[in-house]
């Protein structure tokens with residue numbers, strides 16, 4: 065038995081106007097300063113006013129890789145303001161922080177750091193509901209129940225989450241995606257691709273999430289290059305925004321795998337953006353899992369109309385196609401191309417291997433690498449060498 069949970073999703077042009085249908089009195093808008101500057105917070109407030117929600121407070125202090133401390137600060141403001149809606153307007157960092165804030169506001173008796181997959185029955189939504197409005201097309205955080213926070217006092221990343229923290233509503237409106245610069249479009253788009261591919265091939269893969277993951281992969285292959293090369297191509301923007309949400313719905317219910325474990329490790333040490341890091345490792349992870357997932361690589365290949373002669377060759381063909389896609393949008397294909405000197409890689413190798421081994425996404429990887437293999441994966445990914453072990 066397993067669960068499949070997703071929020072209600074309103075998508076497409078003008079999806080934002082659905083805010084005018086909300087029932088409530090006070091909204092707490094969780095966002096960052098960039099969203100205020102772009103005028104997006106103003107757009108949200110306009111729609112809320114149409115819903116009769118005239119009390120709106122803006123909390124714009126969410127930083128990239130949000131901290132537990134930022135979340136606690138937000139909850140304290142909420143306890144005074146007493147909202148019945150939290151509106152998360154931003155990328156994955158903002159949305160994760162907002163999920164944690166809503167949970168902490170409604171259940172101050174449960175420490176945020178205790179919110180784990182098997183902690184359920186929280187009864188969220190009774191006092192305050194959560195609506196997510198993603199402004200990047202990648203993390204899928206608007207559709208998942210995962211929360212990643214950093215504890216600044218101990219400098220550690222915390223992977224939290226429970227089905228109960230899922231948003232009640234998600235508005236996937238392409239107007240927000242259109243403001244992303246090309247580099248952010250490319251980075252986050254590679255994240256969406258990695259969610260689709262890993263969600264379809266993790267050991268938690270299942271019939272309900274499979275279709276979503278595959279469709280997301282198709283959409284990324286077709287529309288990501290267009291969205292990067294011409295940011296005002298609104299068809300490409302809309303398709304990529306949908307793809308990210310679809311991939312989130314898929315992998316959120318089947319988990320990610322090796323490319324995420326390696327990418328998290330690299331990102332934590334060298335501060336490579338999440339999507340760029342996981343996208344870099346995706347072809348290497350596919351090659352490493354070539355036998356463990358042979359039939360599935362062929363399925364992914366067929367879904368994007370690659371010529372796959374047989375299952376044995378499918379991983380290589382797919383990895384090559386992903387490298388070609390990444391190269392076409394100027395993404396690094398190796399750790400060296402990501403700007404990391406070899407000396408720095410060597411000096412941090414123990415930490416990288418340790419981080420990868422400890423990563424939760426390794427649990428759902430179909431072939432779990434030994435420490436020696438993990439080190440080799442980093443070496444090969446540095447040298448841009450296809451995995452042959």
Ligand SMILES: [Fe+2]
Nearest residue numbers: 203255259342
């Ligand atoms: Fe990701």
